[in-house]
Amino acid sequence: MFDPVCPSGLSPIRVGDKWAGMIIRCLEQGPRRFSELRVPLRGITAKVLTQSLRGLERSGLVVRTVHAGPPRQVEYGLTPLGRSLLEPMAALCAWTEEHWDELLDAREAETAI
Amino acid sequence: MFDPVCPSGLSPIRVGDKWAGMIIRCLEQGPRRFSELRVPLRGITAKVLTQSLRGLERSGLVVRTVHAGPPRQVEYGLTPLGRSLLEPMAALCAWTEEHWDELLDAREAETAI
DNA sequence: ACGGGTGGTTACCGGCGGGATACCGGCCGG
DNA sequence: CCGGCCGGTATCCCGCCGGTAACCACCCGT
Numbered sequence: 001m002f003d004p005v006c007p008s009g010l011s012p013i014r015v016g017d018k019w020a021g022m023i024i025r026c027l028e029q030g031p032r033r034f035s036e037l038r039v040p041l042r043g044i045t046a047k048v049l050t051q052s053l054r055g056l057e058r059s060g061l062v063v064r065t066v067h068a069g070p071p072r073q074v075e076y077g078l079t080p081l082g083r084s085l086l087e088p089m090a091a092l093c094a095w096t097e098e099h100w101d102e103l104l105d106a107r108e109a110e111t112a113i
Numbered sequence: 114m115f116d117p118v119c120p121s122g123l124s125p126i127r128v129g130d131k132w133a134g135m136i137i138r139c140l141e142q143g144p145r146r147f148s149e150l151r152v153p154l155r156g157i158t159a160k161v162l163t164q165s166l167r168g169l170e171r172s173g174l175v176v177r178t179v180h181a182g183p184p185r186q187v188e189y190g191l192t193p194l195g196r197s198l199l200e201p202m203a204a205l206c207a208w209t210e211e212h213w214d215e216l217l218d219a220r221e222a223e224t225a226i
Numbered sequence: 227a228c229g230g231g232t233g234g235t236t237a238c239c240g241g242c243g244g245g246a247t248a249c250c251g252g253c254c255g256g
Numbered sequence: 257c258c259g260g261c262c263g264g265t266a267t268c269c270c271g272c273c274g275g276t277a278a279c280c281a282c283c284c285g286t
Contacts, residue, residue: 016127018243033263043245045247047244047264047266048244059220084208088205091201091204091205095198103194109173148233158276160234185232
């Protein structure tokens with residue numbers, strides 16, 4: 001599948017809470033189901049994913065749609081508002097990718113002192 | 114002086130730690146001294162400002178220069194790397210300003226439930 | 227000599243973000 | 257009937273972020 005955004009612990013960039021940015025990018029190409037989201041976001045626990053998704057819902061960036069089952073199916077997708085956030089976020093991600101090495105270098109230079 | 118960025122508690126956007134984004138924007142127009150930074154960042158305490166600045170230094174986004182006194186003077190300015198971050202950040206800030214109302218509306222709609 | 231302003235550092239502390247773990251209701255395959 | 261997968265919820269707990277307060281070295285004006 002698609003890769004998660006940068007290992008955000010090192011990045012100076014965050015959107016919303018720790019995972020929100022990555023979630024939004026994971027939804028870029030269309031709605032995903034709960035467990036589909038857990039795959040690219042390696043390591044996220046169900047609770048934290050739920051929390052983040054609820055937060056994004058509350059901000060009107062994400063919609064939760066329950067497709068009546070029986071195989072009960074829940075999809076999360078971007079609202080137009082959420083989609084509009086993709087552009088500036090992409091700019092930031094491009095920046096991070098472009099300057100990743102410099103950021104790492106700066107860290108190492110400091111810790112070497 | 115210039116205004117701080119949006120009251121970040123509500124914004125889904127954060128850069129680095131709580132204050133880093135605002136600090137960077139405050140340095141947009143040139144280096145500032147420690148106490149000059151405390152003015153636009155109303156409410157920031159000396160410790161937290163120091164912390165944030167050290168973090169930004171560690172990431173290579175900000176430089177600290179001590180101008181030999183006697184009136185000991187310390188200036189913080191953006192590195193080229195830091196300056197390059199201004200563009201994508203501006204895009205994000207523009208987005209936030211543009212969609213501020215929608216974000217607030219979404220919050221209120223939810224809390225009304 | 228003394229108080230006050232600048233530019234910090236250090237010690238302490240509380241809240242909450244987020245991780246681990248356990249559990250749960252509904253449905254399905256065997 | 258039993259176990260397992262989906263989509264969560266409940267609970268506990270720990271670390272870290274950020275705030276308060278105290279302290280400090282240096283210089284200046286009186």
